[in-house]
Amino acid sequence: DAGITQSPRHKVTETGTPVTLRCHQTENHRYMYWYRQDPGHGLRLIHYSYGVKDTDKGEVSDGYSVSRSKTEDFLLTLESATSSQTSVYFCAISANQGPSPLHFGNGTRLTVT
Amino acid sequence: DAKTTQPPSMDCAEGRAANLPCNHSTISGNEYVYWYRQIHSQGPQYIIHGLKNNETNEMASLIITEDRKSSTLILPHATLRDTAVYYCIVRVEGGATNKLIFGTGTLLAVQP
Numbered sequence: 352d353a354g355i356t357q358s359p360r361h362k363v364t365e366t367g368t369p370v371t372l373r374c375h376q377t378e379n380h381r382y383m384y385w386y387r388q389d390p391g392h393g394l395r396l397i398h399y400s401y402g403v404k405d406t407d408k409g410e411v412s413d414g415y416s417v418s419r420s421k422t423e424d425f426l427l428t429l430e431s432a433t434s435s436q437t438s439v440y441f442c443a444i445s446a447n448q449g450p451s452p453l454h455f456g457n458g459t460r461l462t463v464t
Numbered sequence: 465d466a467k468t469t470q471p472p473s474m475d476c477a478e479g480r481a482a483n484l485p486c487n488h489s490t491i492s493g494n495e496y497v498y499w500y501r502q503i504h505s506q507g508p509q510y511i512i513h514g515l516k517n518n519e520t521n522e523m524a525s526l527i528i529t530e531d532r533k534s535s536t537l538i539l540p541h542a543t544l545r546d547t548a549v550y551y552c553i554v555r556v557e558g559g560a561t562n563k564l565i566f567g568t569g570t571l572l573a574v575q576p
Contacts, residue, residue, distance in 0.1 A: 355507075386566075393551075394508065394566035410565075441507050450496045450515070450555065453564060455507030 354378050355456035357442050363462045370429040372459050374442030376422075383425040384443040384453065385409075385417060387436075394441065400425055432463045468552045473571040476546075482539040484570055486552030489533040496555040497528060498564060499537045501548040501572075508551065508566075511537065542574045 354377030364370050374383060385397040386409075396409030398417040406417050414436060418426045429436055439460050443453040469487040476482040488497060498513040512519055512526045514535070519526045525538040539546055551569040 391568075393568050396565070443507075450513060452498060452510040452513060453508075454510060457507045458505075 355442060355444055355454065357440075357456040357459050359459060360457070361460045363464060364432050365464055366433060367431050370432050370461065370463075372427045372440055372442075372461070374425045374427070374456060376425075376444045378444060378446070378454075379422060380444040380446045381422070382445040382447070383419065384445075385415075385425070385427045386441045386443065386455075387411065387438040388441060388458075389438050397427065397440075429461075432461075434463050437461060437463045468554055468567050470550075470552050470567065470570045472568070473573065475573050475575055476539075476542045478544060478574050478576050479541055482537075482542040482546065482572055482574070484537040484539075484550050484552075484572060485534065486536070487534045488552070488554050491532050491554055493532075497526070497532075497535050498553045498555060499524070499526065500551045500553065500566075501546075502551070502569070503545075503548045511550075513555075542572075544574050544576060546572065547574045548572060 356375045358373045384399040386394045388394045395411045397411055397415050398409055400406045400419040416428045439458045441458045442456040445451045445453045496513050496515050499511040500508040502508045512521055512524050514526045514528055528535045549569040549571050551566050553564045
């Protein structure tokens with residue numbers, strides 16, 4: 352696997368609490384992505400980053416924010432978790448804007464009760 | 465954005481070639497076709513990608529039709545460990561990223 356570590360791997364939290372998921376890479380890749388995966392919807396892009404402090408929204412960004420203060424770390428924050436954000440979250444990285452493939456981490460399973 | 469169409473499921477006998485089809489009739493001339501697979505509870509795994517020519521690597525072969533409206537992923541000798549959901553994806557151009565838009569994929573079941 353590409354050097355991608357997601358933490359935590361599993362988390363249960365209550366509605367209304369803030370949650371931060373971390374993606375750490377050791378590949379020095381410029382691009383990083385957060386996806387969520389839900390039954391019937393496949394993988395959907397939440398936010399992505401094209402460099403340190405450079406981020407943009409994906410197709411399902413409402414309720415999420417991200418930060419990237421270092422090349423190796425990309426944080427996804429749920430400011431006030433809701434039950435609809437119960438999902439499996441995947442981080443991905445890619446080297447450049449060309450046809451370089453994305454490589455995915457093994458995911459974080461988040462349950463909001 | 466170019467969309468892809470895949471059959472929801474397929475079966476394949478162990479040791480035989482698995483041929484997974486994908487239609488992408490609205491693909492643009494500079495859009496790549498990517499294939500990923502996802503084994504239960506793991507992150508998607510990159511398999512192969514191509515633009516116009518057929519491609520082969522240690523995992524699979526990718527055959528793209530001349531008009532680029534469809535492609536086939538070939539696993540030459542399927543094993544039980546190849547049982548997974550396979551995604552055919554067209555790379556979205558534009559913006560500052562090569563973000564991928566996933567569909568619902570094909571569940572390949574390799575039978576012993």
